Amino acid sequence: MNKNSIAFPCPACKKIPEKMTMDNQNFEIAAFETGMEWSDFQADNLPSLDEKIWMRSSEPPLPGSSRIVLVYYPFQMTAGESFWMLFMPALSSFNGWDEHPGEIDSSAFVRCVFEQILLQDENRAWIQIKIQNVILLKDACAVWPESDGSGCLDSFQIFRDNDVLRYNGWMLLSASTEGDLGTWALIKKKNERHHLVALGDWGFHYDIVYGGNKIIPEEELNKLLIK
Structure with missing residues (x-):
């Protein structure tokens, strides 16, 4: 596989599926909902890929900033590609808005550019992304x-x-x-x-x-x- 590309196998069938076609279906955008967890880490203090307990981001990213995120299935990208991702603060990202409805207003659609892979194994990777645009759901x-x-x-x-x-x-x-x-x-x-x-x-x-x-x-x- 290209060292600048990421594609993880499905946990159920153990195969790497075809890349999702992101047709917006006459909406303004089509975004990924899962496959990424947002961190506030810097490149020199990343947890290991096996570490499950670490603090997820609670605040949406800012346009123009660079962020480090953990990605896993179904994330499938090549460095340089841009994509939309749904950001949900830490509590709702784990348990959903139905458990934490107060976090809807701080959830957002985020347009990102995949910049580089920092650490990778067969099922996960820490990568760096650049934030191009942020649209809070409350502002849509x-x-x-x-x-x-x-x-x-x-x-x-x-x-x-x-x-x-x-x-x-x-x-x-x-x-x-x-x-x-x-x-x-x-x-x-x-x-x-x-x-x-x-x-x-x-x-x-x-x-x-x-x-x-x-x-x-x-x-x-x-x-x-x-x-």
């Missing part, structure tokens, strides 16, 4: 123009039940089938309209989240809420 409605979100939540129709969390103007919908595949949506209510700012879609070999400012028709949302 101001950053991106509104667009029609009709049908954006159709992926929920295949699931029997939906979980719903409401917190401080946010609504988090999620649904899955025994951990095999699932979807989730983060919606901000503003001026009596429902703005879909993030839509997650995950399965065996993919874990993608789309970002935008989609206006969800109230009748479509209501159908999901009564399931």
